[in-house]
Amino acid sequence: MKHTTIKPLLLSALLALTFSACQTNSPTVGGGGNISYGDAKAVETVTTDLGSTDIQMTSEKMTRSLLQHPLVQNIIRKRELLMASPVQNKTSEYFDTSLITDTVLAQLQKNGVRYVIAGANMQNQVDELRRQNQSGLYRSDKTAKIGRMQGAKYRLDGSVSSITKRNSSTKDVYYKINLQLIEIESGIVEWSDEQEIRKTARR
Amino acid sequence: MQKTILTILLGATLMSVPLALPAVEGGSIASKVESLGEMTYLKFTDMRAVRRDGLLRVQVSIFNENSANEQLYYRFRWLDEDGFTVWEEEPWKPEIVYGRQSKVLSVTAPTLKAQDFRIEVQSPNNSTTLVPNPPGSVANQ
Structure with a gap:
């Protein structure tokens, strides 16, 4: 009887020892590979392609430019509706242009702008x-x-264009991102702004 | 009562008159700057803040004392009157300051709630205290 009680106790003690030997002080799982979390807000310079920093800087600049415009302050006061049309990608690269407009709309919403879904x-x-x-x-x-x-009164539209130049030692890419706020009924462009980005890689 | 009057006066100043901060180390500019390592060549020469249309606008002048170009990374942190952050973390922004150039950074607060700010700066090449992982270190090509 005594023997049968000690056996499970020994087994659980052994299991506890095994697990505690595997534990670290960090709340992480794995750790065998080369995977780590980085700063999502860091300046990314992996290639000359349009990257996270370009999207973040463009969205930030456009949102603040919009917020300063009297029309947008009026839109907030009158609770008028906005929507975003798909931004045209005129470059040779693939990237999801809704990354820009989604961030702009999300940041505007934090300031009281209301928008309707589209696309x-x-x-x-x-x-x-x-x-x-x-x-x-x-x-x-x-x-x-x-x-x-409800239909929106204004829509955000825009385009991303690029010019690429390269020689034997250098690749230079110039990006121009343009956004516009258009009154849907009249087609009048009420606001527009652009962001220029130059990225250079040397071999 | 005295505290209330002081707060009203400070609020009125921010709303109408540009607030120029003296360009002295250890003075008002230093209180707004959070530097990741002391910068040898890049110096803040002027900093002013004004509230227009309810939004805080900040203008910062930086001078490069070196004859060579310097890379600067910066971002702003927006605070309310109690010092709490009122906006998400901004992305780090790269800026080249040419040799002997004075560069002006003009920014507008992203929210009407912002009453105060801090500017975080880092310059990887001219920092006397080396920072192991500067903001621009995501797998440089």
Whole structure:
């Protein structure tokens, strides 16, 4: 009887010792590979392609330029609606241009600007409205009604262009990112600003 | 009561008149600057802050005492009247200051809540205290 009680105790003590030997003081898992977390806000200079620093700096500059504009302050006061059209990528590189407009809209929203969904997110919205109204699964008094979405008064649009020059020793890329705020009804460009970036690599 | 009057006066000053900070080491400019290592060649020569349309605007002048170009990394931290941060961490921004050049950095606060600021700076080549991982060290080519 005594022997059978000691055996599980010994086993758990051994297990505890094994696990404690594997433990470190840091709350991490793994650590065998060369993987580490870096600073997302650091200046990234891996290649001359458009990178995180370019996107962050551009979004920041555009948001602050927009915020200073009297029209945007009026939009905040009157609670008018904004939307973002897909920014054109005129460069030869692939990158998701919505990274710029998404950040601009998110930062504007923190200052009281309201915006409506558009583009790729629109399909999800339509699907959900149809599901609630046409599937027959929902109580009619608890469904979001079709035909009550609000249209934006202004839209953000823009483009990213680049000029690349290279010789035997140097590659130079000049980027120009342009954003505009357009009144949808009239088509008038109420605000525009641009960010210029030069990136040079020497071999 | 005295504290309230002082706060109102300071608020009124910020709202209308540009607030120029004296260019002395250990003075008001130094209180706004957080340097990652002491910079040998890049010096702050002027710093002013003004509130326009509710937004805090800051202008900083930096002079490069060296004849060679210097790389500068900087970012701002925006604070409320109690010293709490009111905006997310800004990205570090690279800036080249040519030899003997005076560069002006003009920035606007990202939010109406910002009442005060700090500028974080780092210059990898002219820092007397070496920083092991400068902000621009993401796998340089």
